[in-house]
Amino acid sequence: MAADIPIIDAHIHLYPESEVDTLAWCAPDHPLRKQHSLDEYKAASAGSAPRGFIFLETDRKNDLAAGERDGSGWEHPLMEVAWLKRIATGQPKPGEGHAAEDAPLCAAYVPWAPLPSGAAVVERYLDLVEKEAGESWPKVRGFRYLLQDKPSGTMLTDKFVESLKLLGRRGFVFDLGVDQHNRGRAQLEEVVEMIDRAHDGVPEDQRVTFIINHMCKPDLSIYNVQTSPSFIAWRTAIFTLSKCSRTYMKLSGAFPEMPESLRQRSAEDIFDAIAPWLSVVLAAFGAGRIMFASDWPVCTAGGVGDGAWAKWKAVVDRLCWMASLEDDERRMIWAGTALKAYGIEEA
Template sequence: MPEDNTTLNRAYGPADLAPHLAAAGIDATILVQAAPSIAESEYMLGIADATPHVAAVTGWVDFENAAHQDALARLAGHPKFRGVRPMIQDIPDDDWMLREDVRWGFDAITALGLRFEALGFPRHIDNFLTIFTRHPEMKVVIDHCMKPQIAAPDETAFQQWADGMARLARETSAFCKFSALITEAHADWQTEDLRPYAEHVITAFGAERVMWGSDWPVCRLAGEYNEWRAAALELTAGCSDAERRAIYGGTAQNFYDLDL
């Protein structure tokens, strides 16, 4: 993040989030890593220990360092540690996840009963399909609907994304986070700009495999917590009560194995 980004280059803590959760009627939340360091994972677990409404943490380990297997096992021993997210969107090599030297990471996540959070772009879909197929027992959630190209709509790009997401939904057991659509849109986004993407994900995966996420505080680059929440509720107004209960809590509770 550029040093002059005043929105995100400041400290955020549980006290900043609490009013948003209360206003939305949300009882619990998941912390997901934002920096590639074990120190941050440990820091977030410390927050979770001190904050009842933080139900779980997704952290990070270095897949390029097999010695981190011990660190992963140690993190997995914490009752609120649930998964790992390598920052694949920031890795220049799109085929990084296919390298033999990082395979231990996927094997360890599976063996420890943890979750893998897939953070990438539409160009990564084929490789994610390979990884998910290679590790069928690994619990997977696709972050941010795989970040479709919303800011500059392109029919070909949309169809490639849609087809790829449909394959992931059909051929794997992956879940999908209904999140971050506003940060992938243009600055003057409207709820209707997001509708084709939201409807496709919910149709392809089904509500039982879709979970809403705030992406807060990163969402503040495009809108406040309540603005994204309101847009999401409008986009899912046509869902049944049972589907909305899944999208706004039940799916996450099931996926992250939360005892709430």
């Protein structure tokens, strides 16, 4: 990788020790149940020193019904917005693991939003996010409602589609998190239908942009991809999704989908093992619509450890080298695609 190519890490999670109890997934014995703030992130990525990052919501506890009724179910997601405001504006509380000079690192952030509740409710929620975000509001570039573990059909309800159309009209992206490994081809088929419905009848300049997380979480334990129904279904879906307008893909989230024995190996061995998946993503979306993303600190779990960020960077770097990408294509993968997809203006 050329030394002068900057990095924007397009997918990280941060949370302070004081708020771990608000994380919906963080059981008392969870290995990530400790502070993960900028001090830790900067240490993990120290060898490359990214120019900036894009924060993704961390699935805080929420109650859709209470949110629709009086907003009380949105307490913890709005608390997360307040946390990101402190980071983005350089106003840390003592012990939170970041400093005033870290503020420029936050290129953008993507909070949670109650998309199943419908456009009218989401509009009310956006007003509260804008109020909570204050001067950091311009850095809110999109929203996410994690679909990977939700019941089948959630993303195809009229209310969900209405909410997506609202985000498009307001100029926000939707970060799409689904899981082919555990949910199978049916969930990816729903995604294609959802995108079609969200864009149906909408002028091109008002269509919501979809930024797909983690390559749709394919099963990276497959040995013979030529005959695997799972791989073939995933590959078909990736090429179909790439043909949808306003779709981008994150090169991220691979470690949790690998066998533990593979996670422990070198970046070169990992690249060799998952090259079929990386090659499909690159062929389908091209360098101009894929982006480097570490998924830190999730990438450190499952025995990968503190070297996970550097190891994943080395895998993506090897992809660029093996594909003989030109410097302008590499610049897109390492930063340009994220800036374009999220509508971030460089300082």
